[in-house]
Amino acid sequence: MNHAGDPVEPALQDITLNDSALYFNRELSQLDFNFRVLAQAQDANVPLLERLRYLCISCTNLDEFFEIRAATVRHAQDFGMAARADGQAPATILRRIHERAAELVDAQYRCWNEELRPQLAERGIRLLQPNEWNAEQREWLRTYFRDEIMPVLSPLGLDPAHPFPRILNKSLNIVVTVEGRDAFGREGHLAVVRAPRSLPRIIRLPDRDGDGDAFHDFVFLSTALSQFVGELFPGMRVTGAYQFRVTRNSELIVDEEEVENLALALRDELVGRGYLRAMRLEIDRDCPQPIVDTLLRNFELPSHALYRIDGPVNLNRVIQVYDLVQRPELKFPPFIPRQMRSVDSLFERVAEGDVLLHHPFDGFGPVLELLKQAADDPNVLAIKQTLYRTAKDSAIVEHLVQAARNGKDVTAVIELRARFDEEANLAFADRLQQAGVQVVYGVVGYKTHAKMLLIVRREGRKLRRYAHLGTGNYHAGTARAYTDIGLVTADPDIGDDVHQIFQQLSGLAPEIRLKRLLQSPFTLHAGVLARIEREAGHARAGRAARIVAKMNALSEPEVVRALYRASQAGVEIDLIVRGACCLRPGVPGVSDNIRVRSIVGRFLEHSRVYWFANGDEPELFCASADWLERNLLHRIEACFPILDPALAERVKSETLDNYLADNIEAWELQADGEYLRRSPGPGEAAHSAQAALLAKLSA
Template sequence: MPRRPAIQPVVNEAPKPELFLSRELGALEFNFRVLAQARDPSTPVLERLRFLSIVASNLDEFFEVRVAMLKHHHQFGSAAPGPDGVASGELLAHIRERVLDLVGAQYATWHDELGPALAAENIHFLTRKQWTTRQRRWLQGYFENEVLPVLSPLGLDPAHPFPRILNKTLNIAVVLQGRDAFGHEGHMALVRAPRSLPRIIRIPDEVGGTGDHYVFLAELLQAFVDMMFPGFKVAGAYQFRVTRNSELIVEEEVDNLARALTEELLGRGYARPVRLEIGNDCPQSIVSMLISNFQLEETDVYRCNGPVNIIRVGTVYDDIDRPDLKFPRFTPAISPGLNGAKRIFDVLSQRDILLHHPYESFSAVVDLLREAVQDPDVLAIKQTLYRAGKDTPLVDLLVEAARKGKDVTVVIELRARFDEEANIRFATRLQEAGVQVVYGVVGFKTHAKMMLIVRRENGHLRRYSHLSTGNYHQANSRLYTDIGLMTADPEIGEDLHKVFQQLSGLGPMISLKRLLHSPFTLYKSIIEKIEREATHARNGRPARIVAKLNALNEAHVIEALYAAAQAGVDIDLIVRGACTLRPGLPGISERIRVRSIVGRFLEHSRVYWFANDGQPEIYCASADWMERNLMRRIEIAFPIIDPQLAKRVHDETLANYLADNTQAWLLDSDGHYERATPGAHAPYTAQQVLLERLSGLNAST
């Protein structure tokens, strides 16, 4: 087993806590910005519903991973404070306070804003009090025929102990009065909703009337709970949901990573609980019973003024065919460099091609791989897969390539969070087709997005490369902003060859000419480039840094940015999510500005730009400036060498976003975000500008 590379911070002094914000609280603040989209009346109402669902989904993952990890370390006393110096116990208290604010705002948005806005469009989520006689009759029939037969209500007594409750499933706690057939006094029962049941039920038009009418499964279970317990009087029925630790831990010494992960996945749904969501109406006695059985604390309980699984409201988005209530549809454009081209290889032999998703189509990547599969002169294909999506054509093409006799190597990251099972299935299928499957490196997630195609041309071998800031996931390419580069540059191709060779052969340290490679050279290179800008500034030469990231938390990179700002470097950071740097601190970070863009698409591209005394460098990357990306992952940052393409990346991903005055949020030194306003200027929305410029979608369509 190869040793981990010895990575030492460039700056050896301990970080000063007063210079850093909390990563966890920063992640929570991002969700307030997403919730603002759900509350924005100018956003189409079904999109607002989707944003509300995204907040709930993000909060689930936050508890499953971040809070679970904090609670684990706090319990065992192994949590060293982060750069902000806040101890785990204090941080957990701050998190609870902010989550309570978020949950309250979430349900207030649901009841006071979204509900009326949906009703105005004849879309109704009905509670029991709102059912008409006809609707109630239909729902009772639905319950008797479709729901009751698959339920297994469980009465609790010494012979029927508290059952295992699966992560994030809907459950009903029922209080019973009376005696059963065996003479036992009824007290308490649980109803677990099987995953096979839809969480939201649509009432047929002939029953519901005009418009769209929906009922939460929880409403249905609570309304007809007495039918599950004949002979008893139901004194109360209360919905609840438990969230569990979902972080998989695999020892580095395992013999077979796939087998070890498969075994871990079997227990993920029943790992240690970290949060209990329960209806507002639930009496404290029931809450205390649940707390005791889940071994939680009162501080782990979050009462919900509405459905505990509000995340499910997003499922109706695809069910309702109302284009007028959604963002205008658009068709991703074919990259101008490929428009009309018969063969991508012919184009790449002459020039590089830049792809800006979702405005430009991901089909170019699929077409490149398809062309490689069909071309008899292509000898080998190498690719990484981190997330690929359920119905990806890429796996089919890789299987076909192997069956055609090409040498195919695929590096699959089995530990891509929440995609582990899908990736294990992909790996098995590829192996059965004869593909050489590599699981990356134990201890380091392979997060780099890269493809290498080796082709024989005129008696010589030529390499064609695709690198990207985002995953090979066709569905996400319509929702996430990412930059992709297709190139036949020989030095990039040689670098990629070395990286794949290292991943598959577990080879020694490698020297790369063009690419920056984590965990080896990327971190050091970023520090050096920041320090170079500081030197330029001190010498009176042009110096500036602009970076677009998903998150920023690496302490020594932040300290290098502070030092550069004090040397006179102007720094603009576009950070979608958590940022632990404090901008605007007097004498420290007055030259640093941080903004977050939250809009129709999830901002996902990472771009680093350095002025470099009038000879700017620009890199696109799979890596954020986070400790995990720079130290514990396989990442690639690739330069945009063609001057025209470099200018395009700068203008579209940096200058364009710095001009946004409608979807931008500005971070202050205390960690608060203020939404930008146009003021006296014309409104400018970066994503809309790109939609119009690249995809031809006019704001009025």
């Protein structure tokens, strides 16, 4: 069964490349990615606590999917927007989203109830239900509830004087049915208890005597609330307590053309983000239908947006157990990223030749050290950097602050609209501005997604530019969890290109002509199309032609059509697409020569690499952009070549050839939309791309 689009016809006669049968739906394809993540949680070969982590990732991903992708489809439905390339109307897509999401939720809770929770308990890590509490634990939890939880709760009885309260996005709530009369003679019926975000969602019970670190007992906050909520209604009888959670649209919309100060406007929007339109309701499976109907009416949701849950509605919160339990044998073996050889001056090292970093196997330290040395070097005159997402306690920000205090001219282009990082980025902007850094918020209407750092240094009588360009964010945490490519170079052409882009971002520069880089929204889209067509020309001329590209998502229709035409011309095309892919491979006469695979492993695949055979003169680019319409046409993105032949071959070998050989963590997309997991064939050696890189590169 195909989930990403309609079933492919056995034979497509006289098909045009605009035919909707050739395109999978982006949202449904993205949703299917989470089944591949969940498969890691179901894999007995993965360490147990890592399986728990994958389960939580799939739950968190689904939350974000409803907050953003499903909300976007709902918006398209409300405003009567036309169907996209796959030809499905928004209303149809939204219903199919709920159908497929229901399958995912069912699989998640079966994985939790039937596999992970029992297996964790066998190893001394218990997430206890009330019928599993002994008398001592019950009394401890009752005391904990009275002392730590009850003082911050504010139950709200529902009556004409107390209408249904505003429910915050993804917050934990209990709807309670009560009988009896209160002190004012009011008849009990329904009440809502909201759990403040200050309360821990996982409660750790005291260690069992003499058990040391081998045994751990936990209780979900939602379980404790449901059990002891009667304490909030003295003199009345609680007849039912049902946890629920609502997921809301979280896409902030700021009309940048109409605001005088983007930062102030964004701060205002953030206040109301948690109360935007509801998209999904999760509730206890045993909740009576009349109460469910009341909640659906209140949130203005259709019945197919309801998810009855067999377990805690906030299952993703069990991720806290991963950090609370120190059991190395139940986790992936630790690794130490490879560090660059120690040098007194990174500038001297980069002047000798380009430096390539493949995270997380190569450490992020050289990037931080480069910025630190630039901040302290009296010969450095200026530093310019883009910041899209960075860590809460970012050393990057502190180095920029120190550089400004040391008299450097420092410019930070901060993207305030980085989804879910808006508040943090506003705080970073304030911190930098107070230190004298020139803060720029990019270009109206275009998110700045490029990852660039430029350092201008005086060397003798000349100024020299040093640039760092990457596929990932300036975030030390994600540099240990995501695969990304970074390049540090003193190449004059690349340095000049990066300088011009910064000038364009901070000033009112006209369209620029770059020597080496491709840039969205100006030249990247056209540059990708031209290179795909060039490969098709080689194939039509009888020359060998090939394209290998790795990215997070692929949906831009013109790029998809160009790939189809190249396949028809005879170009061999291999695509490594982690998430959503709207291209349908393996269609006779259209995409026979296209193969698509997705890799899901220990690290999140995040690097974007494009390789074109180009006869005997191959080109390899790394980029911050996926092949999506937003990245290619509506964002500021940077795509940079790897000019050193040895480094280009290294990137191709490690990020492309290596992943095409994976037969452990690779999923191959079929023409009908199914993803089939690869496994070693008879006589074929097992190969995990990420494991191979860990063995080769990490210390």
